[in-house]
Amino acid sequence: MIILTVISGIYLGAAIMEVIRATTGEKRKMPFLLSLVILLIPALSPLLMDVEALHEFFILRLILLMLSIFSKFIAFSIIFRRIKLNILYICLMSLITSQMYATLLSRFLPAGHVLDIAAMLTEGTALLIILFIIRKRELELTLQQELKAIAKYQYVMVIILAYIINIFVWASLSEEHHRIAEFLLMPTLVGFTIVLISVISTTAAASKQKMVSELLADQIEKQTEYYDNIKQIYSEFRSFRHDFKNHLLCIRSLLAENETEKATDYISDIEGVLEREKQDFDTGNIIVDSLLSDKKAKALRSGTRIEFTGFVPTMGLSNVDACIIFSNAIDNAIEACAKDQSGQDKVISIKSDFKKGYYFLTISNPVFESVNFKGKNQLVTSKENKTLHGLGVPNIIRAVHKYEGTVDISAEDNRFTLEIVMHLKKEQ
Template sequence: MRDEAILNGALFAISIYEVWLYYQLLFEILIEKKYLKRSSMVILWMSIILVGVSLGINRKLILFSDSLFILTVALLIFFSYLIIKRRTFLIVSIVLVYHAFVSLLDFLFAFIGMHFLNDKFAEVIYYNGISVQKIVVYIFSRMITTVLVIIIIKSNLKKDIYDLRRILFSMGIIFVILVRGYQFYMASMVLGERTRNALGGVLSLVTVIVIIIFIGMLLSKNKMIKMEYDFLLLKEELERQKYEGLNSALEKNKELVHDIKNHYLVISEYESLGEYKKLHDYVEELKSDFIKVNPQIFTGNYVVDLILSQKKMLSEQKNINFILRAMPLPNLPFKEREICTIFGNLLDNAIEACEKVDSLRWISVEIEKQKNLFFIQIINTINEMPQKYEKGFLTSKINKELHGFGLKSVQRIMDEYEGDILYQIENDTFAVRLSFFDIE
């Protein structure tokens, strides 16, 4: 009686631990546990206990149940969404891969048990009751799962996992199909409908899992290589734009230096005549004509600072007052091309709008990062009311077929990171405000 109670306790502890381990993986990928609200923590532990106890009760009756498998997947998806409230597709992918992979490991060690127990396998492991051998099957599966979860956590996949979500989902679907297939395969052996071949089950299952993981790694590697290639192209384009901008500034400065003798004569004349007011105005005019060629540091983020420097210089060349309020930015979760898309398109639109203004021209840029909130605000003067469409504003350029994609690209990034974008027109100004939540 005492031994049975210990085994029952071990079975329930293993099942609860399995669900708890899933959430550790989920939090590492999507959100840190310390940022969860109290209500989310209540839902978390309620789901761990509910799903874990359900698994424990069912596993006393049978090694694996397809109906409970489906129910567990559905409950984990539901509770995970209640806790995190975003990135549902990625949550579904993680649940499918995790739970299906654990089930396949259970089948793997069950096949090993079948090899050693022969005819006693159905009684000791597969059907009713609890036994040390059944506990060992579950323990070995969770040990391997724990090691893999630790490897994933230490490999810092968080920044890349979202880009690999489709590959992850595909692997999850394949794992679920395999779970169903090997359930029938094992059940047919237990019922005597198929010749018992436990080692064949072990070898085929290991081979299939290894092949799927290998293919998944190849696809992931190919995806990462493509992303790195896109980054290199972006970097080359940014460097080219930076060179062209700096080269333009240097050429203008060379012109001013070339005319220094003439400037010196004018300055001397004003000084000798005592025309100090005119002298001061002339010097200030010369000073404003010189353009700084050294890159400025506004946020500490290289790509953001580079774009801000370029757009600030371009604005000053077009007699647009560029007002910037920014704070130091730690690592942002965006890719470099996404940063370029957001700031480049919005600032280009602001400069274009200001060029049409006959009176006061100005652009105000505000960038803030407070804990998990990232906020961008760009306000500029306007001369005409932009025409609104479903998710932004239509271009005012002549060739609308070739233009107007800028705000669509920004909106796509906002949708991907589940951010909010707000447009506002007031007192001859146009404002766009971008807010990102749960930004690490």
């Protein structure tokens, strides 16, 4: 029976070891067989408590009890060659779950080694099934990232709650300790609610951060596309500059031969080429030029024109922030215009100006449904997925605040208006 107890303890320890690898990403520093030998430490330690000669030495039994509790942590620290809180947490949780399995199985089995063996085999098998599902669905990395988002105090809360639940289950199954179960019912419910709310809030915050990261990644990807367009424009300009010398040579030759009419026609041909290659927008900022050209094609698909007047400075305004402000604002405007299916002409108006260190930007567009606010400059998105959307305006506000700026949003007379004022400094 003792041999079966030791084997069951090694089996459970191996299952926990693999769970640690899957959920924490820790790498085992020892071969599997050597790891099983190390797991003899926690498998043998509970047997020391059964030695009758030690029953009279209270302090020694207390030390052995503490070693028995932390024996798995010691063994796993040796196997992984790391002393980490997440390993300690898993070991403590395993201690709780082992007691819980033993409590549940005590209804069917007598106390003693048989009950211990059954509890360890049941827990080890349950862990291996969970591990199989995690690896089958390739959830290791996702699980590791999610667990990193959980705060340390939440781990402590879960352990305390697990201990309370364990005692509650034990007392519930015993008629003699029914009063203890009644006493622990309310703390169990309150603790479960607190832990649940805490975990949900952490998960929501992590999800929000993930969405913002994805949105920023999308902004960077778009900005890269605009840079590629600019590189192409520069390449075409260098090519034209190279050809321009040849054009001047040809015109000079025609004039030298008094072929004035042919020289005039030649100049007209060059003007025609330049007219075809002329940019759609000339804002003074090549990033914004490229961005507006890209958005123009998207807007035309919903029968919408983009009209720009003014000037966009390049000094004091970073390309990333310019991209965030213009792309989010115009995307929102295009989406609003696309909701109209009447075929009427729609215009997104962009007015830009720079005076005495201050940059003024106004973007307005028609709207075809009610615009709801839940606070100053806080829009209520009309899209079904509230989590994935509604981040555009907050991103604009964050970018503007970098420049000691202000944002004012209004929706009057079926027209949505975004007004921005920023203080631009040369060193920014």
